[in-house]
Amino acid sequence: MSRGRTIRGRWVAGSVGALAAIALLAGCAVAPVPMPTPSYSSTYVTPEPTGLAPLTGAIIPVGSLSAPALSAKIDNHPDARPQVGLEHTDLLFEELVEGGLTRYVAVWHSDVPAEIGPIRSIRPMDPDIISPLGGIVAYSGGQSRFVQQMLNTGLYNAIHGQRDTDDLMYRAPDRPGPHDVIVKAQELIARHLDLAAPVQLFSFAPDLDSSSAVREGAATAAITARFSSGSRRGWAWDAASQRWLRSQDESPDLDSAGTPYSAVNVVVIRVAISNDGGVPKTELIGSGEAWVSSGGFTIHATWSKASMYEPIRIVDDTGTVVRLAPGNSWIELVPLAGSVDFAAPPPSPEPSPTP
Secondary structure (H helix, E strand, C coil), X not given: CXXXXXXXXXXXXXXXHXXXXXXXXXXXXXXXXXXXXXXXXXXXXXXXXXXXCCXXXXXXXXXCCCCCCEEEEECCCHXXXXXECHHHCCEEEEEECHHHCEEEEEEECCXXXXXXXXXXXCCCCHHHHHHHHCCEEEECCCCHHHHHHHHCCCCEEEECCCHHHCCCEEECCCCCCCCCEEEEHHHHHHCCCCCCCCCCCCEECCCHHHCHHHHHCEXXXXXXXXXXXXXXXXXXXXXCCCEEEEEECCEECECCCCXXXXXXXXXXXXXXXXXXXXXXXXXXXXXXXXXXXXXXXXXEEEEEECCCCCXXXXXXXXXXXXXXXXXXXXXXXXXXXXXXXXXXXXXCCCCCCCC
């Protein structure tokens, strides 16, 4: 029989085994279960910093368009059509030349094709058009005084027939001369990546619906610009593509794929024409009347250009800077002796009366 005693009314075993059992039970408290540490992995990706393509207003990653712009004097004689690469231009200026014909100053930066052309000779207004862009200008030559004016701009002059362009320009065998000089555009730019990218020339809205013409302009179905009695240019609004489609002398103006040339913005600038030794010169240092057409609408404006190196500035009738829609632009430098017409869309049909 085990011994024990009563302590404060409780029986406590007196044997060593009993005491050991009590001690064991006292030391067997349940240890807390450790809680798992939660793990969290973020899926957020920091977006690349963005900016605007200087000549189209498109949103691009910062630093993605660091190459210089390539401007070129492009032929618009019927024998030069279809031209090479015009559907890739950021900007295109159309100007009056001899005989009532027109030529282009075409500018590539954000979308440069392998080849462009055919290039032709420089004209006295071209330094005023091209100088704000910097970079490279390509042409086939010209009167020595006009060539010297272009050389004086400080741009890199890539001239057909010079040693530095021998392997970059060639005469296409399937085109009649002199409408046949083609430029290897990408290779030309690749040799001059030390030149700066162009600055922004125009102001841009973030999207088409925010452009000045759409917000404040008049609905427009077609634009007709006459440079001379023999040079009529047309633009028709195409709602399906949200672009203006181009015609020349009442026929579609087609690229090499049979697609009409098109533009997001059509800018019409009325200009005086002077006579520079028998060569028409578009006078761009000054100011005058303008219209900007985007999204099927047109806003009246005023243009001004303070000097050769300054860009063209366009403001509306309240003095507010006009904002173009993001995309490519054609700038029509229409002589004051020519004309410009804007056609409104036809009125919507009246709903039939309810019987």
